Amino acid sequence: GENVEQHPSTLSVQEGDSAVIKCTYSDSASNYFPWYKQELGKGPQLIIDIRSNVGEKKDQRIAVTLNKTAKHFSLHITETQPEDSAVYFCAAARPYGNNRLAFGKGNQVVVIP
Amino acid sequence: EAQVTQNPRYLITVTGKKLTVTCSQNMNHEYMSWYRQDPGLGLRQIYYSMNVEVTDKGDVPEGYKVSRKEKRNFPLILESPSPNQTSLYFCASSLRGTGGDNQPQHFGDGTRLSIL
Numbered sequence: 001g002e003n004v005e006q007h008p009s010t011l012s013v014q015e016g017d018s019a020v021i022k023c024t025y026s027d028s029a030s031n032y033f034p035w036y037k038q039e040l041g042k043g044p045q046l047i048i049d050i051r052s053n054v055g056e057k058k059d060q061r062i063a064v065t066l067n068k069t070a071k072h073f074s075l076h077i078t079e080t081q082p083e084d085s086a087v088y089f090c091a092a093a094r095p096y097g098n099n100r101l102a103f104g105k106g107n108q109v110v111v112i113p
Numbered sequence: 114e115a116q117v118t119q120n121p122r123y124l125i126t127v128t129g130k131k132l133t134v135t136c137s138q139n140m141n142h143e144y145m146s147w148y149r150q151d152p153g154l155g156l157r158q159i160y161y162s163m164n165v166e167v168t169d170k171g172d173v174p175e176g177y178k179v180s181r182k183e184k185r186n187f188p189l190i191l192e193s194p195s196p197n198q199t200s201l202y203f204c205a206s207s208l209r210g211t212g213g214d215n216q217p218q219h220f221g222d223g224t225r226l227s228i229l
């Protein structure tokens with residue numbers, strides 16, 4: 001089955017700097033890659049997703065890039081703010097796979113004011 | 114407001130005492146799913162449902178049951194809970210689960226179960 005790995009496990013950044021989290025996946029058939037943000041006491045919230053027919057997608061301060069050849073995708077957060085502090089999960093899914101997501105183990109991002 | 118609602122949010126119980134965690138969504142979604150989240154293991158799928166009366170096992174189904182009698186509800190049942198089922202549980206839903214086009218999943222805020 002699909003194996004998704006996230007690096008680094010913990011990331012500390014100064015407020016205003018950029019944060020980058022990288023995920024690798026094993027199944028070359030995967031074509032859907034969402035990113036979730038989980039704040040303390042809350043459920044994962046979808047923040048951005050990308051499909052394999054595009055290489056990059058942006059939404060304000062958040063962007064995701066996908067490299068299908070290398071089988072990795074990354075979350076980029078620019079101009080980080082304290083409210084960006086959370087655990088971030090990446091996931092991957094293949095088409096016609098009953099919408100089943102394979103999640104990475106999560107990254108703790110700490111934004112230092 | 115579009116949401117996935119889980120109840121209870123917290124529960125402490127004892128081994129062997131049957132319990133049910135309810136999940137309800139108001140978005141008319143076809144697909145619903147249950148996950149458990151454990152430290153160092155991330156999110157793992159327990160069961161999922163493609164539509165009413167259609168359920169299937171995920172990656173860690175042992176010790177759990179589900180039912181999907183109505184589109185909006187997807188309860189998780191622990192017939193005889195054991196301490197290794199102590200975990201944080203999430204219900205999620207998406208527009209559909211069929212087809213080649215994966216749909217974004219929307220999560221509830223979780224249920225923390227402690228089984229003594």
